[in-house]
Amino acid sequence: MSAPDTRYLFVYGTLMSGARTRLGAAERLRLAEQSDSLGPASLPHAKLYDLGRYPGIDCSGGLDDIVHGEAVLLADAAATFAWLDVYEDCAPADRTSVTSAAVYERVVQQVRLAGGETFDAWVYVLCRVPQDARRIDSGRWNDGAA
Structure with missing residues (x-):
């Protein structure tokens, strides 16, 4: 099975252009250099x-669940994912060498821009939700509190 062909990425945490955390600061700048922001976007049927x-x-998630973030268009998806998968502690795409240490997997989901346009984008999703993780009901990550 071949990988989906999309250069879109949905970010919702430390990689968002407006994030102000030290964690991810260098990666956020690098992503900004290798992509164009398409602005606010949302991921339906997801929990944060x-x-x-x-x-x-x-x-x-259910019909009422939504995560808010930002969509970006990558100039060279393969080059960006080569370093971004490492930053995100992403499980390998072939899933044959997944360890219990992997935090995320990169999957394609349909996202929606603020203006209503929808398209497929890569999203880093949890391999498993930690038992002690607190759900953010608003679907918006507040990096000032993290």
Whole structure:
């Protein structure tokens, strides 16, 4: 099975252009250099969790669940994901060498821009929701509190 062909990425935490955390600062700048922001976006049917210094998403939400973030268009998706998957502690795409230490997997989900346009974008989702993770009901990560 081949990887989906999309250069869109949905970010919702330390990589958002407006984030102000030290965690991810260098990666946020690097992502900004390698992409164009399309502005605010949302991911329907998803739940957002506070994992301490950063958030995580579970895509098994209901009709009323939504996560708010930002969509970006990557100039060179393969080059960006080469370093971004490492930063995100992402499980390998082939899933044959997944360890219990992997935090995220990168999957394609349909996202919606603020203006209503929808498209497929890569999203880093949790491999498993930690038992002690607190759900963020608003679907918006407040990096000032993290």
